Amino acid sequence: MAVVGISLTNDRHPANVIYNKNNLRQQVEVFAVNGRGGVFQGETVYPRVSDIPKKMDLAVVATRAESVPDVIADCIEAGTGGAVVVSGGFAESGRNDLQEKMVSVSREAGFALIGPNCLGVFSPPYVDTFFLPSERIVRPQKGRVAIVSQSGGVLVDQMIKFSEEGVGLSLAVSIGNKALVRELDLLRYFSTDPETGVIVFYLEGFGKNEGREFVLSAAECPKPVIVFKSGKTPGGTRAVSSHTASMAGDYQVFSSVMSQHGVVEARDEFELISFCEALSCYEKPIEGRIGIITGSGGHGAIAIDACLSHNISVPMLTEQDQVEIKKMVSPRLQHIASFNNPIDLTGSAMDEDFVGAARFLSTK
């Protein structure tokens, strides 16, 4: 990986942050690039990516916007695998010309470019192009959820939530202005990525016809696709448009179309993480007949309310079944627990009691 834009004087420059964290903590060989060359931390700084004596898989570009099109042209020339452009100062600041120039050279060369105005990719355990120092970022473990976000801030925040809930990520991508690589490209990529089981998008808006293509591809995708959308209200639309210069569209239409095509819509950040957690365990439709095992009668009641209000059934158990389950738990619970569904093992239950009850239910 090459990091373009290393500063020899400011160690808090985004390029330096990205260089340092990957060099110290990730399983990647990192090269420093800066137009003026020199030496950084005892290592050669290459003036251009094409000066590095190896072919790069990835260039992370954090130079001023004006110089990015030339850097990209040089990467293409050097046979670099692709680029993440973290620099801002493109379409979101009125410089559509710069953005278009960069995109047209990339498109012509079939060169993959993420950004600009983004955090890029977090691909555990290989690379992490987020320009946040290691101590300011919480990183979930490796797992089976791929997340794509139009907002870097929302992505960083979701990573904290994934980490807290113990849900692992296969890859996280902040697409920023999504000048070239867009949601649709990533949806298609993740559809066949063997490391990804669930695909989730934080969306702000689509270009013309792009939403239609996205939803048709999602409908054909063999993996669960979850979408969390902002810009649902006129005010949200206004906020989105000043944020990443995209059109939010009509939310009601969006929402119904998603639902008709089997895309799971998360209404808020809590649903997003819950859906990811559940769908990473159960990727195929389940029958929706739920057994509830709890250590507290209150939680049993809350859980059954939640199931029934979503038309998921919680069947009663036969007398015979209840007798059988009773045999699966410790004698000291047999007279205080209740064995109908929900099975309330009480606060005195230990792990093995939950396992015993679950083992019986799983045979029904």
Add this chain to the structure above:
Amino acid sequence: MAVVGISLTNDRHPANVIYNKNNLRQQVEVFAVNGRGGVFQGETVYPRVSDIPKKMDLAVVATRAESVPDVIADCIEAGTGGAVVVSGGFAESGRNDLQEKMVSVSREAGFALIGPNCLGVFSPPYVDTFFLPSERIVRPQKGRVAIVSQSGGVLVDQMIKFSEEGVGLSLAVSIGNKALVRELDLLRYFSTDPETGVIVFYLEGFGKNEGREFVLSAAECPKPVIVFKSGKTPGGTRAVSSHTASMAGDYQVFSSVMSQHGVVEARDEFELISFCEALSCYEKPIEGRIGIITGSGGHGAIAIDACLSHNISVPMLTEQDQVEIKKMVSPRLQHIASFNNPIDLTGSAMDEDFVGAARFLSTK
């Protein structure tokens, strides 16, 4: 405080857990009681509460159900302030007779009794009658929210959430079978308690006419009252009735009546904690014109969607206001932040920038 039911042979007995944690960690003088007397950890074990040479403010009773009515009669005799009965084995196990006996002596004497079949009270920093060892319980800081729960398990779980979100409690009460002290009594108590600013109930069901009285009292209460209810669905009703032998009632009727009387209903556990947090800061109605300051454009869009979808307005700012706010933040943000509402200070903003923008908005 007296703890009745101390075991000299089993240190994991609930009475011992309660004695130990209060003796070691709370600001309370604790006395051990057991019908057979003896010595426990070098201290006298009194055969009866009336044998203790001081008047007790509170007796925590964890003996077998059959002996509880006598223990209560003895407490009344000894002039004890009140009792928490943690023992189970009453109405929830078909022993209505024992429960009624205990209640009738208490009622006659004007004696306050919490439980049975409950965890009792957590009153920081004085007493904690929850029979969970200190290492198995997460306790929030002292604060202004009083919480009353018909389920001990739900209460313990909520205490973890309060702690995680940094919302403090004035008092937590697990009422269990609520044989004597019920929601209505606690609502009235907290209405005038100077340490409580927000009152929250986890409800499973009410006795006949009890719901009506509760809602009328809540309507007159000068403090915000939040309710989270289970037993909303036929299955939930069934679960509730096997849990604490109470009637869940018709949920739709309940919900509309609560809303008409200004009671805040939390639909789930996430709303419960959010409402507590917001209402402990703003106890009086606010105008509902919201200014949003964010470090990420995505979160600004999510926040404005959330406000507008609840009919809370997020007014545009005038050009003049935007110029003024710009002056309140660091020069390095002035060309990358956006100053309309939401104000997006970007990921480069520091605490002082948020404070500056907030200071300006608070004058509008």
